[in-house]
Amino acid sequence: MTRSESCRTILQSIPFARFLNVSMELAGNELTLKLPFDDKLIGNPVLPALHGGVIGAFMEMAAMTQLSVNENYSHLPKPINVSVQYLRSGKALDTFARAHLNRVGRSIANVEVIAWQDNKNLPIATLQSHFLLNM
Amino acid sequence: MNNPTSSFSDMFAAIIDGTPYMQAIGAYYIGKSQDGVSMGLAYRDDLVGDPQSGVLAGGVLTAMLDHGCGLAVWDRLDEFKPIATLDLRIDYMRAAKPGKDLIITAKCYKLTRSIGFVRAFAYEETVDDPIAAAQAAFVITSAPTTVPAL
Numbered sequence: 525m526t527r528s529e530s531c532r533t534i535l536q537s538i539p540f541a542r543f544l545n546v547s548m549e550l551a552g553n554e555l556t557l558k559l560p561f562d563d564k565l566i567g568n569p570v571l572p573a574l575h576g577g578v579i580g581a582f583m584e585m586a587a588m589t590q591l592s593v594n595e596n597y598s599h600l601p602k603p604i605n606v607s608v609q610y611l612r613s614g615k616a617l618d619t620f621a622r623a624h625l626n627r628v629g630r631s632i633a634n635v636e637v638i639a640w641q642d643n644k645n646l647p648i649a650t651l652q653s654h655f656l657l658n659m
Numbered sequence: 660m661n662n663p664t665s666s667f668s669d670m671f672a673a674i675i676d677g678t679p680y681m682q683a684i685g686a687y688y689i690g691k692s693q694d695g696v697s698m699g700l701a702y703r704d705d706l707v708g709d710p711q712s713g714v715l716a717g718g719v720l721t722a723m724l725d726h727g728c729g730l731a732v733w734d735r736l737d738e739f740k741p742i743a744t745l746d747l748r749i750d751y752m753r754a755a756k757p758g759k760d761l762i763i764t765a766k767c768y769k770l771t772r773s774i775g776f777v778r779a780f781a782y783e784e785t786v787d788d789p790i791a792a793a794q795a796a797f798v799i800t801s802a803p804t805t806v807p808a809l
Contacts, residue, residue, distance in 0.1 A: 539707040540716035564683035567726075575680035576744040577725040581718020600709055603717045607748040 527593065531555065534592050534600070541585055544578070548589065555593050557586045559619040566616070574614030576649075579639055583608065583621050583651040587635040590623035591655060601633065601655035612648045617641045619648070631657055667737045671696065671730055681726060684719060688730075694786060695766030695779070696730045698723060702758050713757035717749075717791075723763045724749060724779050724793040731765035732775035732797045741800040742775065748794045755790045759783040765793075773799055 525533070528550040535541050535548055535557075544565075549556045559565075559582045567575025584606055591601045619641050626634040637651040638644075672688040675681045675698065684706060689697035700706075700723055708716025725747055732742050755761060764786055765779035779793040780786050 537710050538716070539705050539710060540718055543705045544718075564679050566679040567681075569677065569679065575678070575722055575725070576747070577718070577722020578680055580721035580725065580747060580749075581716065584718050584721065585716075599711065602754075603749075603751050605748065605750045606717070606721070607746065608721075608744075609746045610744045613743065 527553075531589060531593050535589055538585070538600075540581070544582065544585075546582065546585060550593065553593060555586070555590045555623065557582065557589065557621045559621070561616055561618050568613075571613060572616050574616075574619065576608075576610055576614075579610070579614050579619065579649050580606065580608045580651065582619060583637040583639050583649060584653065586621035586623045586637045586639075587651065587653050587655065590625060591628070591633055591635065591657070594625060595628065595657070597657060599658050601657050604632070604654040604656050606651055606653040609650045610648070611650065612646065614648050615641055620644075628657070633657055667739065668696065668734050670739075671733075674730070674733075675726070678726070680722060684722060686723060686726065689762065691734065692764075695764045696727060696734050697762060697764045698727050698730065699763075700761040702760060709754075712754065714754040715757075715761065717751060720751075720755070720761070720781050720791050721747070721749060723761060724765070724781060724791065725795070727763035727765035727779050728767075728777040728793060728795040729797060731767040731777045731779070732770070732799070735767035735770045735775060736799070742797045743800055745774070745796040745798045750792045752789055752791060755781075756783055761790070775799065
């Protein structure tokens with residue numbers, strides 16, 4: 525199984541990722557996740573805007589899958605804490621996320637994620653997180 | 660608007676029902692107490708984040724905590740003003756128990772003219788045994804407007 529296939533398998537195995545209909549693209553070892561727009565993801569029907577919680581959840585998923593791409597864990601990494609900064613409201617568009625592994629230690633990883641929509645230079649949110657790894 | 664017999668929190672159940680994403684994950688309003696505003700979520704297989712253990716996805720808690728924190732700000736404001744999450748930090752203390760309903764209790768402990776500071780906990784039975792804790796700041800974006808049709 526190629527790295528891309530195994531990564532897709534991991535993503536497909538997570539019920540919540542299927543619920544959000546998240547898909548992925550792997551370029552070398554760099555993973556981009558896509559959250560296709562869906563009416564059910566709306567948090568503010570007036571604007572309309574994506575629910576902040578969906579954006580946070582999606583970025584957390586990006587961090588987790590990027591960790592799984594780089595290392596072969598017997599179990600999915602568990603979030604210890606996440607901190608989300610909301611920069612712009614999420615429009616009724618597809619959203620993308622890419623994670624950067626700042627440090628992967630023996631048991632803890634520090635991961636940053638950015639999420640964007642139509643312009644990567646105008647991110648809608650960023651996330652800093654720590655994960656517990658058990659290999 | 661703020662007469663003693665009605666408060667903006669009377670609208671909270673309708674607000675949750677009128678939010679598509681809250682509907683999609685099955686969130687419901689519980690009520691208010693001294694500890695703050697509470698919301699619940701029934702356990703569902705399609706919201707699982709770890710197929711090996713059946714534990715709810717961290718991302719489900721993220722949305723519930725974010726929404727609960729927003730309601731806590733509105734409760735403190737006691738009127739409708741547009742608000743937006745500025746930041747949200749979540750500490751995951753333990754896995755949620757598979758099969759159990761999730762409860763969120765959020766309290767806005769300080770409100771300034773433009774910012775609401777909120778603390779929230781997620782748990783199944785008692786807030787003394789939390790699954791996760793959240794700390795959030797919300798920006799109150801403009802002057803009062805009418806409540807949008809839900």
